[in-house]
Amino acid sequence: MLPACLDALAAQSYRGFSALVVDDRSTDDSVQLVERDFPWAGVLQLPRNVGFAGAVNAGIRATSAPYVALLNSDAAARPEWLAELVSAIERRPNVGWCASKMVFPNGLINSAGQMFLPEGHAVDIGFGEPDDGRFGEMRYVFGACGGAALYRRVMLQAIGLFDEDFFMLVEDVDLSLRAQLRGWRCLYVPRAEVVHRHAATRSALGRRNWYYSVRNSLHCVLKDMPARLWIKHLPAVLRYQWAAAFEWTALGRWDVWMAAHLSLFVRLGRILRKRADTQSRRRVSAAELERAFSPLPVERGDS
Secondary structure: OHHHHHHHHHOOOOOOOOOEEEEOOOOOOHHHHHHHHOOOOEEEEOOOOOHHHHHHHHHHHOOOOOEEEEEOOOEEEOOOHHHHHHHHHHOOOOEEEEEEEEEOOOOEEEEEOEEEEOOOEEEEOOOOOEOOOOOOOOEEEOEOOOOEEEEEHHHHHHHOOOOHHHOOOOHHHHHHHHHHHOOOEEEEEEEEEEEEOOOOOHHHHOHHHHHHHHHHHHHHHHHHOOHHHHHHHHHHHHHHHHHHHHHHHHOOOHHHHHHHHHHHHHOHHHHHHHHHHHHHOOOOOHHHHHHOOOOEEOOOOOO
């Protein structure tokens, strides 16, 4: 998948960027391919597999540009992708990160930004729906899928990078919650479009993929959700977890569901210490945070 991703980057209309391929201890010829066919792209080889969060953090630390764009290897950006993202964020100092319009190869929407649900997890807006114009307006959203997003470096320096305890999955949701708690906003930029082969790399992980999806969603809300919202939405969270337990049992994944929950008890002390730090830095009220969970229009004069 790397050639299609890098070919698309080479065709960007915005030229003021450098590209860095972070190799997370691959066992194929990825590094040789990049060095041979894409010499304009740098390569950062990691000595061990540190997961998505650790890999992108290594790339962020190895660079110094004022903006950091993340792009999955299974995504191909349209030529105007970077230009649209940079233009949007530079006009709005209160925006800390931008979400792309991500579409599946069949043209259906993969993500038009993210929203956060009361039961305690985030979803991609428009997932699986036709790209029929409903997702063509710029607006503020809760967060961005980390597979194709632009981040302001000063925001990352203020709130911290991706939490490497997540390893993979939901780390972008955790970062969005921490950023929203600090008063930053996320902007969905519909003209910044990428074609994404959703889960093309992690689907091969099987049960490990399922484990992280369950564990990390709970980890995220335990760490980041203000107490007032926990109390308000606890019934919805419990209903969702109860329904999920039945669903995963029916799918033959009960052991994975249990392992994910038990791991949280083992790590509870560490999670609570991080929670105390996150909440001590909060600059918005619980009500303000909750308003940011759903899409909001871009105000007049801010477009």
